[in-house]
Every structure is written in structure tokens, then in C-alpha cells.
Amino acid sequence: MRIIFTLISLIIFSVPETVLAESQLTYENAFLELEKTITQQDHYLNRKLDQIDQIRSQLGTTKDPSGQFDIYRTLYEKYFDLKIDSAFQYAERMLVLSESTLKKNFQYKQESLLRIARAYCYSGMYKECEELLHDRYFNTKQLPDSLKMLYFLIKLELNKAMSDHTIVQREIELYKSRIESCLDSLLLFTPKNAVRHTIYTSNRLRAQGDYDQAFDVLLKAFDKLSTADRDMAHVAFYLADLSKLRKDPDNEKLFLALSATSDFKNGVKEYVSLWKLAIILYDEGNIEIAHRFIEISLKDAQYSGAYRWLQHIIKVLPKIYESYNSKVIKQRNEIFIGFSIILCLLLGIYLQYRRLQRAKGKLSQKNSELIRMNAELNSMSDNLNLSNADLNLANIQLIDLNNELVSTSLLKEIYLSKFIDLCSDYIDKLDDHRTDLRRLLKKGKIDQVRAELESPAYIENEYKMFLANFDETFLKLYPNFVVEFNNLFSEQERPEIKKNELLTTELRVYALIRLGITDSNKIARFLRCSITTIYTYRSKIKNKSLCPELFEDKIKGFQREQYLSVSTDSGVV
Numbered sequence: 297m298r299i300i301f302t303l304i305s306l307i308i309f310s311v312p313e314t315v316l317a318e319s320q321l322t323y324e325n326a327f328l329e330l331e332k333t334i335t336q337q338d339h340y341l342n343r344k345l346d347q348i349d350q351i352r353s354q355l356g357t358t359k360d361p362s363g364q365f366d367i368y369r370t371l372y373e374k375y376f377d378l379k380i381d382s383a384f385q386y387a388e389r390m391l392v393l394s395e396s397t398l399k400k401n402f403q404y405k406q407e408s409l410l411r412i413a414r415a416y417c418y419s420g421m422y423k424e425c426e427e428l429l430h431d432r433y434f435n436t437k438q439l440p441d442s443l444k445m446l447y448f449l450i451k452l453e454l455n456k457a458m459s460d461h462t463i464v465q466r467e468i469e470l471y472k473s474r475i476e477s478c479l480d481s482l483l484l485f486t487p488k489n490a491v492r493h494t495i496y497t498s499n500r501l502r503a504q505g506d507y508d509q510a511f512d513v514l515l516k517a518f519d520k521l522s523t524a525d526r527d528m529a530h531v532a533f534y535l536a537d538l539s540k541l542r543k544d545p546d547n548e549k550l551f552l553a554l555s556a557t558s559d560f561k562n563g564v565k566e567y568v569s570l571w572k573l574a575i576i577l578y579d580e581g582n583i584e585i586a587h588r589f590i591e592i593s594l595k596d597a598q599y600s601g602a603y604r605w606l607q608h609i610i611k612v613l614p615k616i617y618e619s620y621n622s623k624v625i626k627q628r629n630e631i632f633i634g635f636s637i638i639l640c641l642l643l644g645i646y647l648q649y650r651r652l653q654r655a656k657g658k659l660s661q662k663n664s665e666l667i668r669m670n671a672e673l674n675s676m677s678d679n680l681n682l683s684n685a686d687l688n689l690a691n692i693q694l695i696d697l698n699n700e701l702v703s704t705s706l707l708k709e710i711y712l713s714k715f716i717d718l719c720s721d722y723i724d725k726l727d728d729h730r731t732d733l734r735r736l737l738k739k740g741k742i743d744q745v746r747a748e749l750e751s752p753a754y755i756e757n758e759y760k761m762f763l764a765n766f767d768e769t770f771l772k773l774y775p776n777f778v779v780e781f782n783n784l785f786s787e788q789e790r791p792e793i794k795k796n797e798l799l800t801t802e803l804r805v806y807a808l809i810r811l812g813i814t815d816s817n818k819i820a821r822f823l824r825c826s827i828t829t830i831y832t833y834r835s836k837i838k839n840k841s842l843c844p845e846l847f848e849d850k851i852k853g854f855q856r857e858q859y860l861s862v863s864t865d866s867g868v869v
Contacts, residue, residue: 323546326553329523333560334592344563348374361397365390365404372411376418377566380601384415406433406443414450417457418566420603425454445485452478457604476503491517491527495534502538511538529558533569549576565600567593571609578616587620729754759824767798770807781806784850789840801825805833806851814848 333340351370358364368390375383387408394404409428416425429451439447452475459471479500486493494517501510514535521528536551555569574589590613597606653665736745748754771777781803782790791800799807801823808819816834820827838847 321550323550323553326550326557330553330557330560333523333557337560337592340561341563341565344374344378361393365393365398368393369407369411376415377562377564378600379565380415380418384412384419387411387415403440403443406439407446409433410443410446410450414446414453417450417454418602418604420607422454422458422461425450429454441485445482448478448481448485452482460604460608472503476500479503491521491531495530498534498538502534502541507538507541511535511542514538523554523558524561525558526562526564529555529562529564529567529569531555532558536569536572545576549573552576565596566602566605567596568605571597571605571612574616575612578612578619583616583619583623586616590616725758763804764798766804766807770811771798774807774810777807777810778803781851784841784843784847786842791837802833802837805830806837806848809848809851812852 348371351367351374354367355364358367368386372383372386372390375386390411391405391408394401394408398404409431413425413428416422416428429447434447455471455474455478459468459475462468462471479496482496483493483500486496494513498510498513501507501513514531517527518531518535521531532551532555536548536555539545539547539551552569552573556567556573559567559569570589571593574586574593577589578586590609594606594609594613597609649669733745733748736748778793778799785791791802793800793803804823805819808822813819813822816827816830820830823830834848838844841847843850
């Protein structure tokens with residue numbers, strides 16, 4: 297199979313090797329275009345969001361289920377490289393349609409499940425993705441060619457992601473073999489005139505070690521694209537990867553810059569090229585630009601929910617930050633030393649000037665010169681007073697920051713102490729429960745033991761106590777939470793708290809958000825309810841508030857007790 301593939305590729309794509317130096321493409325020009333595009337990032341993002349709104353508006357006028365399914369698919373594809381959570385929601389809506397009004401055509405459900413699986417993969421839920429791909433719905437013999445292409449693309453992406461997360465050579469070879477198999481399948485089911493087919497052909501040649509031929513194949517597609525085309529980001533990225541393998545660092549940076557530019561122009565938040573370019577710039581000593589690029593990449597990865605790339609960025613982030621901070625400190629030290637030298641020189645000049653003035657004796661000019669010098673000293677005194685005020689302000693800010701750090705440290709100690717107490721209590725309760733059951737068994741009361749084990753009352757009681765404990769601890773740390781929460785609503789929309797309750801379920805949702813737990817899935821597990829319920833709570837309460845757009849940001853900004861009062865209440869020293 298590999299020999300046949302190689303011969304076909306050589307016949308179809310055998311073109312003379314193009315020397316990029318002969319064209320007008322240079323890294324300097326590409327970098328300038330990238331910098332310009334980054335400054336217009338919000339413009340391109342808003343343009344894409346406007347397109348999404350226009351597509352979404354069609355749902356109100358489309359009554360045909362298949363037409364609605366097509367709109368959901370388009371919205372999924374628009375959101376996929378922008379915000380994976382939103383893409384997942386539209387995939388779920390596709391699944392709902394496929395199981396209701398479109399259930400007669402089984403392909404709708406197959407496509408919906410495949411798009412959910414792809415969202416799982418990009419969210420880092422590799423196990424769920426793999427289980428879904430092995431489902432009975434995906435017998436490749438029954439899939440149409442269009443869905444086979446999507447199926448093998450997801451398998452390719454999953455195996456690449458799994459390969460990135462292992463260091464075992466045997467597993468790496470296994471994933472490599474699977475990736476090559478997926479590429480072979482994709483080449484069969486992808487239209488030959490599509491850019492994706494060219495990319496898969498190049499990747500297959502790359503897997504065989506033929507980097508030059510793989511490069512030439514991609515270059516042919518590259519010449520037909522511009523940075524405004526979405527496919528340019530993929531083609532340029534793989535050209536950069538091949539340039540690295542061919543030990544051509546200049547072209548690697550050039551293609552990464554072009555790929556990143558294409559990402560931004562298409563309103564993409566899930567990307568690789570910019571942070572890979574940042575790593576190269578860091579290795580070259582261009583710390584400031586590397587630091588700026590890696591910060592943009594981190595922010596966009598968090599926005600998009602691309603877990604796989606977020607992990608890669610986090611690995612390189614500390615060393616770039618450390619180098620950037622070291623450079624900033626070095627620059628500040630150099631400025632301070634330069635200022636000190638200038639000050640010493642000025643002092644020397646001043647002393648010499650005074651010496652000359654004393655030598656002139658009783659000349660009348662001495663008085664006027666002394667007056668002028670006095671005016672200069674007054675000016676310097678004013679400047680020094682201003683500098684002293686700036687230093688005092690900086691000192692106050694440092695004190696505030698230190699207090700905040702101490703507060704955070706004490707807050708962690710409170711959490712740890714509460715966690716240890718809870719664990720100890722649960723161990724004692726489990727031991728008591730075990731002792732009671734053993735005593736009943738010794739007395740031969742099997743039915744009573746069975747009734748005790750089948751009854752959910754014990755778990756429910758413990759969960760109620762856990763919630764009460766959570767409410768009490770949270771309100772100690774944020775005693776004004778309920779008041780501040782109610783202030784975000786009108787009088788008639790404020791949630792009512794029962795007499796024996798500290799917090800309602802809705803308040804607990806936003807208490808968890810205040811603690812930094814914003815993922816609806818985690819909140820649902822914590823409160824033992826469905827993720828749909830959590831989405832409903834969040835949407836319903838936010839829409840009732842006085843400021844829906846900024847509601848959750850205001851929740852996150854609620855202040856906790858100052859660290860001194862926290863330490864007194866909790867007994868932390």
C-alpha cells in the first residue's frame with residue numbers, strides 16, 4: 297500500500313522544488329503583517345460573531361427540521377475553532393433533532409454523535425471521544441463517504457492528541473501507526489480537489505520521511521491561497537513544520553507568521569502557530585515579543601476551551617515569564633545606575649561650580665549666581681518631592697499586594713483545615729455505620745441490613761450536612777455574599793431563602809462561581825444535578841438581574857473578609 301501511494305504521489309505532485317528566496321515573501325514582511333493583524337484582532341472577531349448572529353437569525357424563519365439541522369451544523373463549524381463549548385451545544389441540538397423529527401434518517405444521528413466526539417477530543421475528553429467512536433453507530437461499512445471522512449479525521453486528531461500525552465516509545469509507535477492508517481483512509485474519502493486532500497498527501501509523505509516531496513506538495517496549494525483563506529492557516533502551519541524538519545529556520549518562522557495571520561483574520565481562537573512562533577522568538581532572545589505572543593495565545597486558548605493547546609502553552613509559559621521578568625528587572629537596574637551616574641556627575645559639577653564661585657570673592661556677580669543656584673535647587677527639591685510621592689505610592693501598592701497575598705495564604709489554610717475536619721468526620725461516620733451494620737449481622741438481622749443498604753436516607757442526610765457545612769464555611773469567608781447578590785436584582789426578583797437555609801441551590805451555583813469553579817459540568821457534579829439544570833439556573837438568574845451581560849463578572853468581584861478578620865474567626869495564626 298505504501299509503495300503504491302508513493303508512486304502515485306510522485307506522478308501527481310512531481311514539481312520542481314521552489315526556492316522561496318526568489319519570491320517576495322520574507323519573514324520581515326510576514327511579521328509586520330502579523331503585528332498589524334493582531335492590532336485588528338477584535339475587528340476580525342466581531343466580524344465573525346456578526347456572521348454567526350446572521351446565521352443564527354435564520355432559525356426563527358426555518359421550520360423545516362432538516363433546514364434547522366443544517367443551520368446547527370453551520371453554527372457548530374463556525375464555533376468549533378472559536379469556542380468549543382458553544383460548538384458542543386449546537387452538536388447537542390443536532391442530536392436532539394436527529395432523535396426526534398429526523399429519526400427516520402439514521403445518518404443525522406451518526407453525524408451528530410461524530411461532531412460531539414470531535415468536541416470531546418478538542419476539550420481534552422479523550423476517553424469519552426474514544427468510547428463514542430467505538431459505539432455501535434459507527435460501523436464504517438454503513439457510513440456514507442462524507443461521514444467516513446469526518447470519522448477518520450476525528451480518529452486522526454484523537455491519536456495525535458494521545459501521542460502528545462505519552463512518553464512510552466511503544467505507545468508512540470502504536471499511535472504513529474494509527475495516524476498513518478487514518479491518513480490512508482482520509483485520502484480515499486476526501487475529494488482530490490480539496491485542500492485537505494493535499495494536506496493529507498503531504499502528511500503521508502512526511503510520515504514516510506520524504507520531507508522535500510511533502511514540502512513541494514503543500515507549496516503547490518500554498519501558491520493558490522492568501523492569508524484571508526481559512527485553509528492558509530493549516531497549509532502554512534504544516535509548511536512550517538516541514539521547514540523545521542528540513543532544518544530551515546527562516547522559512548519555519550515565515551510560515552508560522554503567515555499561519556498565525558490567517559488564524560486572526562478568520563476570527564480563530566483555537567490555534568497553534570502563534571505560540572510556536574513565540575517559542576522560537578524566545579530561543580532567539582526576543583523575549584518581549586515572545587512574552588506578548590504567549591500571553592495572547594494563553595488568553596485565546598482559555599477563551600476557546602482548547603485543552604490540548606492550553607497544556608502545551610502552560611509548559612513553556614514559566615520560562616518565558618521568568619526571562620521577561622528578569623529582563624525588566626535588568627532594564628530597571630540599568631536605568632537606576634544611569635540615573636545615579638548622572639546624579640553624581642551633576643553633584644560633581646555643582647561642587648566644582650561652588651568652588652569657582654568661592655574663588656571669585658566678593659564680586660557682585662556672586663549674589664546673582666547664588667540666587668540662580670537657589671532656584672535650581674528649589675526645582676530639584678520639587679522634583680525629588682514628586683519622586684518621593686511616587687515611591688510612597690508604590691510602597692502603598694506593594695503593601696496592599698502583600699496583604700492580598702497573606703489573605704490568600706490564610707484562605708488556603710482555612711480551606712485545608714476545613715477539608716481535614718470533614719475527612720476526619722466522614723471517616724468516623726463510616727466507621728460508626730460499619731459497626732452498626734456488623735452488629736446487625738451478628739444478630740442475624742439480614743433484612744434490616746439490606747434495608748439499611750438500599751435506603752438512600754443515609755447518603756441524603758450526609759449530603760445535606762455537607763451542603764450546610766459548605767454554606768456555613770462559604771458565608772464565613774464571604775459574609776456579605778447574599779446581600780451583594782441581592783443588590784444585583786430588583787426587589788421582586790430577589791431569591792427567597794427559607795428560614796432554616798443559609799443558601800439556596802441558585803445561590804450555591806454562584807457561590808461556586810465566586811470560588812473560581814465556573815465549569816457547569818463540575819458545578820453539576822458538586823450539586824448532584826444535571827448539567828442542563830445548571831445551564832438553566834445560570835441563564836434564568838442572569839436574565840433576571842439588573843446587568844445580565846456583566847452579571848457573572850460582578851459575582852467574581854465580590855470581596856471576601858480581610859485577612860485579619862478571617863484569621864481571627866478561623867483561629868489561624
